Amino acid sequence: MGKERSSGYSIDTKCQIVDKDLADRWGAVSFPIYQSATFAHHGLGGSTGYDYTRMQNPTRQQLESVVADLENGIDALAYSSGMAAVANVMELFKPGDHIIVDEDLYGGSIRLFEEINKKNGLEFTVANLSRENVLDYIRDNTKAVYLETPTNPMMNVTDIEKLSKQVHQKGLILIVDNTFLSPYFQNPLDLGADIVIHSGTKFLGGHHDTIGGFVVVKDEKIDERLRLIYKTVGAGLSPFDSWLILRGIRTLSVRLERAQENAIKLAEYLKNKEHVTRVIYPGLPDHPGYEIMKKQARGFGAMLTFEVDSAEFAKQILDNVELIYFAESLGGTETLITYPITQTHAEVPKSLLDKNGITDRVLRLSVGIEGIEDLKAEFDRVFEIAAR
C-alpha cells in the first residue's frame, strides 16, 4: 500500500501519500471516510479484507499506513487516544514483569502506571534516563524501558541509540513516546527503539480538534500480539477521527517548520526578559541535550518551558493571556500555555515534582504558527501587567 508507493520519498512527500486503490474508484483526492461498522462479504470466504470496524476500517488503515511510513515501522495501530495507545502497549506485559520508566513523563502515563498497571501486577522503577545508567536498575524480571525525549515538561534529552544498545544487551525492549517531536523531527525506531507511541491529538492531528493515539512497531511478533489486543479490547480510532488526523498530517511539515521557527525566536526572546529565571528549550546551545538532539533528531520541536521568579507572576501571566490560550494539550497551530503543576502534572506525586523541578513557577508553551511579532507583543503586554 502506501508503503511501497512512498519508499524513497522525503518525509514532506510521505505526508501527502494516500493509497489510490484503497481510496475509491472515482479518484477522490481526499481519502473517503468509510463510516461503516460492518462490511459485507462477497460470499462464503469472500471477505473484502474488512469485516468489522473494531478490527479494520479502510480510513483508519490508510492513516495507519501513513503513520507507519512516517516512523519507518512495519505497522502502526491507531487508537482512540494517546492513553489508549499506552494502555494497550502495557497489555504486552504479565503480572510480575518489571518496567523501568523515565521520571519525567506525561502525567497521564504516570497515572496509568500507578493506578492501573500496578494493580494488575506490573512493577515500575522510576529513573532519570537522561542522566543515570539504566543498567543499575535492571532486575531479573525487567522486560522494558519506557521514556519520552525530550521529556514533558522539563525537556530532558536521552540518547536513544545508546540506551537501545544497553537495553538490547539485556534482552529488554525499548518504548519511546515520540509525541513531543513527532515523526517529522525524530524517528526512534531508526535509533534502535522497538515501539514508538504517539498522542495523535498533538502534532499529528495538529488542530486541537480530535483525540487519537498511535503505536508503531518494527517487529512482527510484537505487531501480531498488539493486533490481537487491539481487536479484542476495542480501542481503535473512529473513521471520522482517522480522517481528521489524516488531514492534519498533510500539513505536518509546514506546521512544524513554522512552529519551530517561532519557538526558537521565543526562546531567545524569553531568555532576555526580566522575571524569567530559566528557559528550557533543547534548541538552545546551552541546553544539556543540545548535542544529542543534533545527532538524533532533525529539529528541536515547538515545545518550550520557562520559569518565572514567583508563583504570583506565573498566575498573572495565565490570567492575562489573550492571543495565547491557557489550555492543556500541545501540538496545534495556535499557541497554548500550560501550567503543569495544576494541569498535566496535577496528579504526579509531590516528591517526583520536586525532584524534576516542576514548581509553581514553571510554565510550558506549545508554540503555534502565529506571527512571531504578535506572540512577542502578547508577552510584552502580559509581562507588563504581571510586573505591576
Ligand SMILES: *Cc1c(COP(=O)(O)O)cnc(C)c1O
Ligand atoms: C497528550 C500526551 C499523551 C496522551 O495522549 P492523549 O491523546 O491525550 O490520550 C501521551 N504522551 C504525551 C507525551 C502526551 O503529550
